[in-house]
Amino acid sequence: MGYRVAVVGATGNVGREMLKTLAERQFPASEVFAVASGRSAGQEVSFGEKQVLKVHNLEKFDFTGVDIGLFSPGASVSAVHAPRAAAQGCVVIDNTSQFRMDPDVPLVVPEVNPHHLEKFRKRNIIANPNCSTIQMVVALKPLHKLAKIKRVVVSTYQSVSGAGKEAMDELFTQTRGTFVNDPALPEQFTKPIAFNCIPHIDKFMDDGATKEEWKMTVETRKILDPDIAVIATAVRVPVFIAHGEAVHVEFERPITVEQARNALRDAPGIIVHDKREDGGYITQVEAAGEDAVYVSRLRQDPTVPNGLAFWCVSDNLRKGAALNAVQIAEELVRQGLLTKQPA
Numbered sequence: 001m002g003y004r005v006a007v008v009g010a011t012g013n014v015g016r017e018m019l020k021t022l023a024e025r026q027f028p029a030s031e032v033f034a035v036a037s038g039r040s041a042g043q044e045v046s047f048g049e050k051q052v053l054k055v056h057n058l059e060k061f062d063f064t065g066v067d068i069g070l071f072s073p074g075a076s077v078s079a080v081h082a083p084r085a086a087a088q089g090c091v092v093i094d095n096t097s098q099f100r101m102d103p104d105v106p107l108v109v110p111e112v113n114p115h116h117l118e119k120f121r122k123r124n125i126i127a128n129p130n131c132s133t134i135q136m137v138v139a140l141k142p143l144h145k146l147a148k149i150k151r152v153v154v155s156t157y158q159s160v161s162g163a164g165k166e167a168m169d170e171l172f173t174q175t176r177g178t179f180v181n182d183p184a185l186p187e188q189f190t191k192p193i194a195f196n197c198i199p200h201i202d203k204f205m206d207d208g209a210t211k212e213e214w215k216m217t218v219e220t221r222k223i224l225d226p227d228i229a230v231i232a233t234a235v236r237v238p239v240f241i242a243h244g245e246a247v248h249v250e251f252e253r254p255i256t257v258e259q260a261r262n263a264l265r266d267a268p269g270i271i272v273h274d275k276r277e278d279g280g281y282i283t284q285v286e287a288a289g290e291d292a293v294y295v296s297r298l299r300q301d302p303t304v305p306n307g308l309a310f311w312c313v314s315d316n317l318r319k320g321a322a323l324n325a326v327q328i329a330e331e332l333v334r335q336g337l338l339t340k341q342p343a
């Protein structure tokens with residue numbers, strides 16, 4: 001009994017995490033297909049503790065009869081194959097940037113805007129937001145409800161897994177190379193990433209912002225509120241998994257740290273860990289492999305009217321990608337939005 005689910009990009013960082021998350025959360029799947037490029041066709045990937053799945057070639061894969069497609073094969077590949085799958089009756093939940101700002105495609109974080117989901121039928125595609133946007137809007141939602149947010153200033157500290165499996169290899173190789181005097185040249189990044197921070201993620205836009213920074217602005221407005229102003233500085237740091245963010249928020253009316261702390265504590269998907277002492281906050285290493293968005297370092301920002309500052313951290317492969325996508329699939333089931341009943 002269950003839905004037929006295809007994971008597209010199943011050999012990648014996000015795809016492998018999707019398979020793991022589907023199994024862990026016991027998503028009601030009757031059959032799961034692993035799909036990737038022709039390069040991986042025939043290889044095997046793990047699904048749960050005991051099962052292995054043979055990888056199918058996306059070019060030849062027929063989505064007829066597949067209920068849900070969890071896609072993460074890169075934007076240009078999704079651009080071609082997500083609409084093809086959608087036309088074959090498969091509801092696509094796409095992790096790439098390809099459809100996020102399409103007005104006919106809902107951009108959804110289940111804790112924040114599950115009501116946007118119902119609009120998916122126009123294209124049969126739902127977009128998963130950017131990893132750095134997801135964790136921030138989860139934390140902003142309860143605060144916005146408390147005292148309307150006017151402006152957000154955010155600096156990110158993003159792990160290399162956000163750039164794919166080859167980027168993780170590059171951090172590993174460069175780090176080891178530093179100790180054995182074998183410096184490896186940057187390939188995935190523009191500058192050395194080992195023992196360094198790079199204030200550049202995705203391509204440059206005309207106004208000097210990078211596309212990652214632009215995504216945080218426009219996606220936050222689409223998900224949470226079109227009136228919120230967001231300025232971001234996105235930085236890649238030599239961390240394997242999980243993104244950190246220093247977030248500064250200006251509200252329309254006063255809000256105390258205690259009110260903010262209580263609202264965050266009551267909100268779904270958030271764990272507040274905020275002790276004003278050595279180690280009384282959560283770091284990337286601790287958030288890796290976990291589901292929550294952790295909020296620490298809550299404090300008033302006295303430099304602006306009604307200002308609040310905090311640190312938040314979350315696993316970019318889980319809540320930032322795979323978990324959010326699986327939660328969207330669960331929400332589709334919960335809201336009765338999948339036309340086909342489980343077989």
Ligand SMILES: NC(=O)c1ccc[n+]([C@@H]2O[C@H](COP(=O)([O-])OP(=O)(O)OC[C@H]3O[C@@H](n4cnc5c(N)ncnc54)[C@H](OP(=O)(O)O)[C@@H]3O)[C@@H](O)[C@H]2O)c1
Pocket residue numbers: 008009010011012013014015035036037038039040041058059072073074075077095096097129130131161162163164165166316317320321
């Ligand atoms: N990593 C994150 O934190 C994160 C978060 C949100 C969204 N995303 C987005 O998710 C996508 C994948 O990210 P990732 O980190 O998983 O990258 P990755 O580790 O490099 O994996 C890429 C996956 O896409 C597959 N693929 C590549 N070209 C393909 C093609 N022509 N046809 C079919 N499959 C193809 C690869 O298959 P092969 O192994 O066969 O090449 C692999 O399974 C990107 O668009 C990324 O922006 C990533």
